[in-house]
Amino acid sequence: MSGGFDRRRHRLADNRWFEDLTIGERFAIPSRTVTEAHFAAFQTVSADNHPIHYDVEYCRERGYPAPLAHGFQILCFTAAGAGTFAHAIGDALYPMLEIAALTPQRTTGIVSIAVTVHNQRGELVLTGEQKYLLRKRDPGLNPAQ
Numbered sequence: 529m530s531g532g533f534d535r536r537r538h539r540l541a542d543n544r545w546f547e548d549l550t551i552g553e554r555f556a557i558p559s560r561t562v563t564e565a566h567f568a569a570f571q572t573v574s575a576d577n578h579p580i581h582y583d584v585e586y587c588r589e590r591g592y593p594a595p596l597a598h599g600f601q602i603l604c605f606t607a608a609g610a611g612t613f614a615h616a617i618g619d620a621l622y623p624m625l626e627i628a629a630l631t632p633q634r635t636t637g638i639v640s641i642a643v644t645v646h647n648q649r650g651e652l653v654l655t656g657e658q659k660y661l662l663r664k665r666d667p668g669l670n671p672a673q
Contacts, residue, residue, distance in 0.1 A: 538623075
């Protein structure tokens with residue numbers, strides 16, 4: 529990985545103090561499409577086995593077209609760290625993703641990502657690698673498409 533750790537590279541917003549915040553100020557959290565995988569994962573973690581959360585027929589019998597998300601599951605999407613608020617008040621962990629390798633294939637390519645997490649003292653607390661398989665652009669398409 530190139531360069532040393534510099535936590536200033538993680539700032540998505542200027543660091544702010546209590547006195548810098550104002551009532552009514554908003555911090556958006558990215559939207560999410562909740563899938564069956566989210567339902568299954570939450571059911572596993574919460575041990576909530578009520579059929580309204582996973583049984584399609586049970587839901588349809590009660591007038592719902594599909595399972596309903598558990599209230600706590602929706603609450604989890606409001607975690608301060610899921611949006612920009614944690615960045616504005618000074619987060620203590622600094623994750624970084626860096627492209628480590630690009631491996632072209634015929635119609636796809638593999639993107640290898642080196643992952644690090646440093647703490648507020650600049651100490652490396654986690655390292656790893658992620659790989660993503662991406663399609664290549666169709667050579668007949670305009671690059672802007």
